[in-house]
Amino acid sequence: TESDFMCANQSYGFMFFFVVLRYAHGDLSYSVQEELKRGSVIGNIAKDLGLDVGRLSARKARIDLDGGDRQFCGINLRSGELFVAERIDREEHCADKPSCVLKFDLLLENPLELHRVSLQVQDINDNSPAFPKDVIKLDIRESAVKGARYRINAAQDADIGKNSVESYTLQDNAHFVFNIQTTSAGSKYVELVLEKELDREEQQEMKLLLTAVDGGSPHRSGTVVIHVIVLDANDNAPVFTESVYTAKLPENSPLKAVVIVVSASDADEGLNGDVTYEFSRLSDKSQKLFSLDQKTGEIIVNGAIDYEEGSRYEVIVEAKDGYGLSSEAKVIIDITDVNDNAPVIYLKSLTNPTPESVSPGTEVGIINVQDRDSENNKQVRCSIQQGVPFKLVPSIKNYYSLVTTEQLDRERVSDYNITITATDEGSPPLSSSKTVQLSVADINDNPPVFEEQSYSAYVTENNKPGSTLCSVTARDPDWRQNGTVIYSLLPGEVNGAPVSSYLSVNGDTGMIHAVRSFDYEQFRSFKVHVMARDNGSPPLSSNVTVSVFVSDVNDNSPQILYPTPEGNSFMTELVPKAAHGGSLVSKVIAVDADSGQNAWLSYQIVKSTDPGLFTIGLHSGEIRTQRDISESDNMKQNLIVSVKDNGQPPLSATCAMYLLISDNLAEVPELKDISYDEKNSKLTSYLIIALVSVSTIFLTFIIIVMGVRFCRRRKPRLLFDGAVAIPSAYLPPNYADVDGTGTLRSTYNYDAYLTTGSRTSDFKFVSSYNDNTLPADQTLKKSLTDFSEAFGDCDSSPEVGTVALLQVANYVF
Ligand SMILES: *[C@@H]1O[C@H](CO)[C@@H](O)[C@H](O)[C@H]1NC(C)=O
Ligand SMILES: *[C@@H]1O[C@H](CO)[C@@H](O)[C@H](O)[C@H]1NC(C)=O
Ligand SMILES: *[C@@H]1O[C@H](CO)[C@@H](O)[C@H](O)[C@H]1NC(C)=O
Secondary structure, three states: OOOOEEOOHHHHHHHHHHOOOOOOOOOEEEEEEOOOOOOOEEEEHHHHHOOOHHHOOOOOOEEEEOOOOOOOEEEOOOOOEEEEOOOOOHHHHHOOOOOOEEEEEEEEOOOOEEEEEEEEEEOOOOOOOEOOOOEEEEEEEOOOOOOOEEEEEOOEOOOOHHHOEEEEEEOOOOOEEEEEEEOOOOOEEEEEEEOOOOOOOOOOEEEEEEEEEEOOOOOOEEEEEEEEEEEOOOOOOOEEOOOEEEEEEEOOOOOOOEEEEOOEEOOOOHHHHOOEEEEEOOOHHHHHHEEEOOOOOEEEEOOOOOOOOOOEEEEEEEEEOOOOOEEEEEEEEEEEOOOOOOOEEEEEEEOOOEEOOOOOOOEEEEEEEEOOOOHHHHOEEEEEOOOOOEEEEEOOOOEEEEEEOOOOOOOOOOEEEEEEEEEEOOOOOOEEEEEEEEEEEOOOOOOOEEOOOEEEEEEEOOOOOOOEEEEOOEEOOOOHHHHOEEEEEOOOEEOOEEHHHOEEEOOOOOEEEEOOOOOOOOOOEEEEEEEEEEOOOOOOEEEEEEEEEEEOOOOOOOEEEEOOOOOOOOEEEEEOOOOOOOOEEEEOEEEOOOOHHHHOOEEEEEEEOOOOOEEEOOOOOEEEEOOOOOOOOOOEEEEEEEEEOOOOOOOEEEEEEEEEEOOOHHHOOOOOOOOOOOOOHHHHHHHHHHHHHHHHHHHHHHHHHHHHHHHOOOOOOOOOOOOOOOOHHHOOOOOOOOOOOOOOOOOOOOOEEEOOOOOOOOEOOOOOOOOOOOOHHHHHHOOHHHHHHHHHOOOHHHHHHHHHHHHHHHHHO
16 A cells, blocks of 8 residues: 555665655764663763753653663653663673664654664673683593693683683692683683693692682682592593584574584593583573583573574583593574564554644654564564555654644544554564554534524514524534534614514523514514524634514504594584485595504494484495485484404494584584583683684685685685595504505595584585595695695785684684
């Protein structure tokens, strides 16, 4: 797959060109004595690399030892000092290698940075020279000549250089001197050289103390006792077939497997020719792994051979004959690697949880892969499972960055289990995998979204304040408070008042309640905006329109415009005596503020003086004679008309209509019977005196006006049509559907009288209404201008007087 990469050393250089790496070239090298106390400071890494000490902690600076889990060194994140974290024993790590270097990585993140640190471990003289055995037995023939040499295995000192064995001292004696030799294989041994011949009869045995001293300061020493036994017969030492044997041994070889067979031959016969083998000088490690068959010289596997623990062993084998004469050979055993270690994946760092806002290509983790094998067995390929928005980018050495490949979205996937697999190149290859759990942290990136584009609420008028109209719902997929939705009304005005005086919204549930009772006659619908906001910071919001429709309820009774129901002046209709059946007499005009059926009015005569005489149009309100008027009919006719709307339940209003069957108001002796109002009689009688005086003058003017009018011979025009002129301002604003009921457009041919309701004085205000074709709307629009126009046709001065007089009369009456 794409994300497969070679982890091997060879590709590092190649990677550096392509991967965004912050590789600092500064390799650091420190030197430290072994066996230092814990906490001893080795050096200051921050200073040496020029790093900002304050950022070490944030950058997660740490020390990673190659392929091991022990931490010999630590880094003080506050001071940047490298210190000893665990006992460092040079002999453990490097045995007899002349130079002992521990290598580790200094790792920094953000950006990822790697520095190689080498730690040179210096030897201290902490080991004494030691001989393989405490006692060395030497059998020497008394016939041995001066100059004969006897080999003795050298003392070993685990320290190196100056601290290893430097000199030997042999106890003073009469027969031997001491000599140091080096074999062809490079190992040292010491010899005793016979200086003065032995005499068995004189001395059968002797014990000599040999001391080895190292060059350290202070000196350390080790001793061995050389036990010399003087023999009678001649002897030859055994001789190995080779001075150095080499063997290759694959790791994990089974127990008892033969590594190599050494063999030495002895020229002597019998007991003197019997050669036995044994290890001389054997490290503790080797001792556990190998054993030697004393008789056959076979070196046998005696423990678990692990290449990773040690790849080369050197052992010295000694061959001895029956009399104790011996010689040595070196055996070098090279262990060959077997692919027995699967790669190990270490998660070195992980940004968990990772915010969903990180841009593609952001490093969220660092992974390290190690394989303890060598060569091909150590080359590792890493891959990441398909279908996750992450990839592995090879970084420094065997480090990989875990990088996002696309924008994360917590609302879609909130957790990832990322499986990383590492496979080595051995045969058969070994692999291992590791699952990294990564959570995505929320960012407030989704505004609340209303479930609907707009909401409508229907409410009948006169609702109770606090009643629920509807509810809005918005969803926000973010986490916790980032997804908690709070509702509120956006400020605004309805009919000039703030929306909050009409509606309220429950912030938690989105329920919308009416704050007041609505009146359909005031407004039929209005719109408000509701906002949904989440609780994130910064918060996100969206808004939606809620339309409220108020529906009508029959809560307005019909309103009668004509005849005017109240006031102390009322209209009396004059019915000509000659009126035929079906003549239009008057009209009841009513309106209803409701709408539709609630405003559909019907008229009915509920009570009348003569039930057979008048009839009313059910919907027109027109009052007509039902038959011809006869002489016998009562002159004064009263009608009570009821106006009813069509609502459920219906509402109604009534009015009284006064009709006078007469051709002339003057014929009527008194109208007082018509009047209901008796209370004002006293007042009016006081006014009579004033009236009589004024009316005389007034009538004179009227006669003048009439005279002027007639002299003009013009077609008479409407002078005053108060009976039907309904000022438009009188009607409610939404008064639109009164056609046929609220207007008067039929042919009228009667006189209108303004009566005062006074007992004794009547005033006839005359105009012949001949303009039959006058359309209704014009009638309705008649205004004062029309009057002045009408008067204006005559001389100006009397007209002014007339109007003034009219006003006086109105005032008086
Ligand atoms: C990830 O693994 C954990 C534990 O193995 C499991 O509980 C979880 O459901 C897994 N998540 C996904 C997204 O597969
Ligand atoms: C909400 O989003 C903000 C950033 O927009 C983030 O810092 C915070 O952690 C989020 N809160 C939760 C509860 O996830
Ligand atoms: C309401 O939403 C519209 C778009 O949906 C936006 O343009 C407007 O600014 C919002 N109004 C307020 C007051 O947030």
